[in-house]
Amino acid sequence: MRVILYTGKGGVGKTSVAAASALRSAELGNRTLIMSTDPAHSLGDSFDLELGPQPVKVAPNLWAHEVSALHEMERHWQKLHDYAASVFATQGLDEVMAEEVATPPGMDEIASLMWIRHHAEKSDYDVLIVDCAPTGETLQLLTFPDAAKWWLDKIYPWERRAMKVARPMLQKIIDVPLPSDDVYVSLRELLVDLEGMKNLLTDSSVTSVRIVLNLEKMVVKEAKRAYTYLSLFGYQTDAVIVNRILPEGLKDDFFRGWQKIHSKYQIEVENSFAPLPILTVPLFDAEVVGVKMLGRMADAIYGDTDPTQRLYVGNPQRIEKVGSEYVLALKLPFMEKSDIDLSRHDGELSIKVGNYRREVSLPRVLAGRPTVGAAMDGDELKVRFGKS
Numbered sequence: 001m002r003v004i005l006y007t008g009k010g011g012v013g014k015t016s017v018a019a020a021s022a023l024r025s026a027e028l029g030n031r032t033l034i035m036s037t038d039p040a041h042s043l044g045d046s047f048d049l050e051l052g053p054q055p056v057k058v059a060p061n062l063w064a065h066e067v068s069a070l071h072e073m074e075r076h077w078q079k080l081h082d083y084a085a086s087v088f089a090t091q092g093l094d095e096v097m098a099e100e101v102a103t104p105p106g107m108d109e110i111a112s113l114m115w116i117r118h119h120a121e122k123s124d125y126d127v128l129i130v131d132c133a134p135t136g137e138t139l140q141l142l143t144f145p146d147a148a149k150w151w152l153d154k155i156y157p158w159e160r161r162a163m164k165v166a167r168p169m170l171q172k173i174i175d176v177p178l179p180s181d182d183v184y185v186s187l188r189e190l191l192v193d194l195e196g197m198k199n200l201l202t203d204s205s206v207t208s209v210r211i212v213l214n215l216e217k218m219v220v221k222e223a224k225r226a227y228t229y230l231s232l233f234g235y236q237t238d239a240v241i242v243n244r245i246l247p248e249g250l251k252d253d254f255f256r257g258w259q260k261i262h263s264k265y266q267i268e269v270e271n272s273f274a275p276l277p278i279l280t281v282p283l284f285d286a287e288v289v290g291v292k293m294l295g296r297m298a299d300a301i302y303g304d305t306d307p308t309q310r311l312y313v314g315n316p317q318r319i320e321k322v323g324s325e326y327v328l329a330l331k332l333p334f335m336e337k338s339d340i341d342l343s344r345h346d347g348e349l350s351i352k353v354g355n356y357r358r359e360v361s362l363p364r365v366l367a368g369r370p371t372v373g374a375a376m377d378g379d380e381l382k383v384r385f386g387k388s
Contacts, residue, residue, distance in 0.1 A: 008212035026062035037112035
């Protein structure tokens with residue numbers, strides 16, 4: 001199964017681009033599902049149809065699905081939901097309110113990940129197009145598996161063991177219900193699923209991310225940050241899509257001013273994201289709503305190109321032998337060495353960039369070797385490991 005994620009700053013038109021891409025994939029004969037992970041769903045608006053928490057057929061070979069976090073929590077993780085609701089009920093919330101707030105923050109992201117894996121395992125579709133939430137929420141979505149693995153490895157075994165011993169005594173002196181062992185089992189199953197999800201999403205032969213942007217300063221800056229963080233966590237970006245480019249030949253001074261701004265940022269985008277392919281979409285003379293307009297957009301973006309193909313092949317992380325040393329190279333575009341914090345402990349390399357931290361589990365060939373240096377080489381961070 002081919003998986004393609006479309007993300008970008010809110011308002012850049014990523015839902016329309018994702019929907020157009022899914023429509024073109026279906027027209028080429030692929031059984032295609034487009035799925036929205038944005039809590040403020042607008043996928044149904046793109047097709048001018050009502051969608052729900054289960055896939056709905058919207059065109060030949062094309063199905064659409066808007067993920068509901070509450071629906072998924074109640075369906076798959078009832079023990080976790082029931083426990084959270086019981087805690088809130090003891091704090092004075094009425095039953096209805098307790099049920100509502102028992103869906104914890106981040107469940108939209110978790111539910112989305114579970115559906116991606118579910119569809120990939122069932123193989124009912126050839127192509128899965130994911131209309132992601134705006135960039136910040138998408139990065140939370142894609143960093144969840146790393147956080148889950150760390151919690152599962154470092155905290156879960158000790159917390160569960162301690163709770164088994166302390167629960168009988170603590171429950172007598174506090175009013176809040178403590179998690180049962182069944183709750184811990186459900187939580188572990190969830191975290192294991194998330195860890196397996198990471199393998200699917202970082203397999204560049206299966207999954208690609210595409211960044212949608214407009215030619216405006218804040219949008220371009222956010223797109224560059226997203227590209228950096230996606231690379232940090234091992235996700236393969238294979239294209240940048242520039243939406244709503246003004247047509248040539250406009251005589252109005254107002255629009256000519258905007259064209260000058262667009263030209264400036266078009267050059268920046270091309271220089272910044274090379275060698276990624278830069279696909280462009282004009283500003284249309286009508287709203288991009290419904291199958292006909294989505295078809296026009298697909299023509300503009302892809303022409304005769306199959307959108308399901310890998311548009312760029314790279315490797316955000318690799319290991320190479322240089323003399324007697326080994327080098328771990330991680331792609332971190334737009335970063336200077338001073339922007340990066342590195343530390344190492346327990347066979348893991350911790351990399352902090354901006355607000356995000358990744359714990360890289362070192363393979364055996366590196367784990368027993370001392371770290372002897374690190375430097376930026378172009379857009380790659382290269383960490384050197386000496387003799388064991």
